[in-house]
Amino acid sequence: MNAVLPKPALWNKLVVAGGVLLTLTLLMVLFPSTSSAHxxxxxxxxxxxxxxxxxxxxxxxxxxxxxxxxxxxxxxxxxxxxxxxxxxxxxxxxxxxxxxxxxxxxxxxxxxxxxxxxxxxxxxxxxxxxxxxxxxxxxxxxxxxxxxxxxxxxxxxxxxxxxxxxxxxxxxxxxxxxxxxxxxxxxxxxxxxxxxxxxxxxFGGGSTLNAPANLKSSAVTENSVTLNWSAVAGATSYQVYRNNIAVGTTTSTTYTNTGLTSTTSYTYTVAAIDSSGKASAASSVLTVKTTGAGGVGTYPAWSATTVYVGGNKVTYNNVNYEAKWWTQGEIPTGTNVWKIIP
Known part of the structure; x- marks a missing residue:
């Protein structure tokens, strides 16, 4: 009994499809990390x-x-x-x-x-x-x-x-x-x-401006901190840093940082910026702890071996986090797949 072969047009499509599949397979074998290592x-x-x-x-x-x-x-x-x-x-x-x-x-x-x-x-x-x-x-x-x-x-x-x-x-x-x-x-x-x-x-030293002095917190709530400091002669603006990361600029000597987590300690510094954009040395470090219970510790402790999907909530180092999407083994930082929640 003779085998029935596909029609020429269909046969050509099958050959092309098979070639594409083979090419994709080879690419995955030769370069396995190019699409997922980020x-x-x-x-x-x-x-x-x-x-x-x-x-x-x-x-x-x-x-x-x-x-x-x-x-x-x-x-x-x-x-x-x-x-x-x-x-x-x-x-x-x-x-x-x-x-x-x-x-x-x-x-x-x-x-x-x-x-x-x-x-x-x-x-x-x-x-x-x-x-x-x-x-x-x-x-x-x-x-x-x-x-x-x-x-x-x-x-x-x-x-x-x-x-x-x-x-x-x-x-x-x-x-x-x-x-x-x-x-x-x-x-x-x-x-x-x-x-x-x-x-x-x-690194500091790029500006001749003095570092801001007398950095204080004038108001603290569950999710915000208001800072004040003394004016620096010649400064056109000020850069505010939380935990050594810039969080905002202001032309005044006060700044309110919002979106914080309750009962959590944060460190702040401020640098003066001159007219050419150069920063002074940073002020002395101020540590501020937000108020309120805020539910910290009410979620399961984060585990490196657990698979989490978007919406899952965990506690890690006394801070609550919610997953934005699927993840496993990614330590919560608030700047990655995990966002800080109250």
């Missing part, structure tokens, strides 16, 4: 993360996917092109905009410091590398290789091992003053790409 620099907070937190503005897609800035690896010999380093080769073009005042700066200092990544998928890793701008770089020109010292000031080689979802490298940060940019690169194993984050940091 992450961003969390500390110091990256430019894109501050976009997500509505501290940096006019960021377009970077505000929604700070973890997705992906470019060829191999910097400085390879990697993103000059002028497109911050955007990871135009993944998020807005991030390439560069002036001395375009981006919020995070207070930072030289010496032994932890640098931490939030990884959405902690795949096999080649290395974490960190570069910093030269002391005399031009903050009003696009970021290029000439902007940076091209020898990493810190590098951690994992040689194919998988890091934790919140991975910290202890680095010896070189001495700088004023506004600088840190370029952080996470290179995956078995993939041609790396994830790129830049952080805008201020």
């Amino acid at each position: 992450g961003y620099l969390d500390s110091p907070a990256s430019r894109a993360l501050l976009c997500k937190n509505n501290i940096n503005t006019d960021c377009a897609g970077a505000a929604y996917e700070p973890q997705s800035a992906e470019a060829p690896k191999g910097f400085p010999n390879g990697g993103p092109a000059d002028g497109h380093i911050a955007s990871a080769n135009n993944t998020f073009p807005k991030l390439d905009e560069q002036t001395s005042t375009r981006w919020t700066k995070v207070p930072f200092k030289a010496g032994v410091q932890p640098l931490s990544w939030q990884l959405n998928a902690a795949h096999a890793t080649t290395s974490f590398k960190y570069f910093i701008t030269k002391q005399d770089w031009n903050p009003n020109a696009p970021l290029t290789r000439a902007s940076f010292d091209l020898t990493p000031f810190c590098q951690e080689d994992l040689n194919g091992a998988s890091p934790t979802n919140y991975h910290t490298t202890t680095c010896n940060v070189p001495q700088r003053t004023g506004y600088q940019v840190i370029l952080a690169i996470w290179e995956n194993s078995g993939a041609p790409t790396a994830y790129i984050s830049v952080a805008d940091v201020d």
